Amino acid sequence: MVKQAEIEHLAENGASGNGVADAVDVAVLIRAPVLVLNLNYVPVNVCTVRRAIVLVTKGKAEQLENHLGQLHTVSRVVDAPSVIRLAYMVKRPFLPRKLSKKEVFLRDKFTCQYCGKKAHDLTLDHVIPRRQHGAHTWENVVTACNRCNLRKAGRTPAEAKMRLGKTPRAPDPNPYLILQNRVILEDWEIYIPWSIRE
Numbered sequence: 001m002v003k004q005a006e007i008e009h010l011a012e013n014g015a016s017g018n019g020v021a022d023a024v025d026v027a028v029l030i031r032a033p034v035l036v037l038n039l040n041y042v043p044v045n046v047c048t049v050r051r052a053i054v055l056v057t058k059g060k061a062e063q064l065e066n067h068l069g070q071l072h073t074v075s076r077v078v079d080a081p082s083v084i085r086l087a088y089m090v091k092r093p094f095l096p097r098k099l100s101k102k103e104v105f106l107r108d109k110f111t112c113q114y115c116g117k118k119a120h121d122l123t124l125d126h127v128i129p130r131r132q133h134g135a136h137t138w139e140n141v142v143t144a145c146n147r148c149n150l151r152k153a154g155r156t157p158a159e160a161k162m163r164l165g166k167t168p169r170a171p172d173p174n175p176y177l178i179l180q181n182r183v184i185l186e187d188w189e190i191y192i193p194w195s196i197r198e
Contacts, residue, residue: 029069034081035188036061039089043191045178052081061086065187082187094173099138107171108143114152114162119145127168129154138170 034052036045047055053071055061065083072078097103101124111118113125125144128134131154142164144152152160176193184192 026071029067029071029080032067032080032082033182033185035083035185035191037064037083037085037191039086041085041191043176043179044086044090044092046182049080052084053078055086056081056084059087064191067187082185083191095177096173097171099136099141103171104138104141105143107138107168111143111165112145112148113142113165113168114144114148114157116165117145121146123149125149125152127164128156132156139168142168 030048030050032049033046034049035043036047036052036055038044049067049071052061052063056063061084063079063081063084065081067080067082069080070077071080104124105122109118110122112122122143123146125142125148126134126136127140127142130136134140148162152162157164179192
């Protein structure tokens, strides 16, 4: 992935005040990120400008948006793509989400599953405690505030006379994980669902 400084450098040096593309550092431009959309306009990957140009010239993709720059070949000038769309549908299996503290907090919307409060001191709690041979699975792990976790201690919710807000389960697979922790370029925003941009 191109560093943020390189993306900013590309944007600063890519166009003059009149909108005409100026010379851009080819080494930076060729490694700039390109959003790859499936035939149905769903994001499936992020590749480099170099890979995107190969896909477009082979007729496997069409160019939808351009970076502010051009690449010169022996016989022609090529606009550097920013967004491309595949000419065929790629079926990708959705991988199940990995069980982690962050993913459990996201699933439970940073809310204690016992008292229902949003707190800053959140922890993970095993519904059936580990000492009672409770598994470390999506169905047995919930978000709890420190107070509720201490109150429940090493007991089940029934033993502690506590109720869960909702039954824990594995979250649905996220088809947009490829965009997680990435810098979203301005050209990409119209192709990305609102929930990803927030």
